[in-house]
Amino acid sequence: MRLECLLGPYCGDGKVEPGKEDCDNGKNDDVYGATSGCGPDCKLPARCGDSIVQTQFDEECDDGSSNLTTTDPTPATAAAWQTASGAYCATAS
DSSP states (O other), rough: OOOOOOOOTTTSSSSOOTOOOOOSSSSSOOOOSSSSSOGGGOOOOOOOOOSOOOOTTTTTTOGGGGOOOOOSGGGEEEEEEEESSSSSSEEOO
């Protein structure tokens, strides 16, 4: 009987394993702020606008796609502030 040794799926093989990996570009070294690519452990890189407050990157808030920008058409209807990373977050007034 002949046995074959094959590598199973793993983070870094360049193939996304559904249910276990968010991404896998083979390098997986993208860092905070990257809007594409892949971070360590085959997870999407943290960024402003991902709806997760990441205090380790000086985020004070993260309202996802509702983050305000300087061109938001209704800044008068929200109390907005800018975080150290440049994000704008709001709470309805």
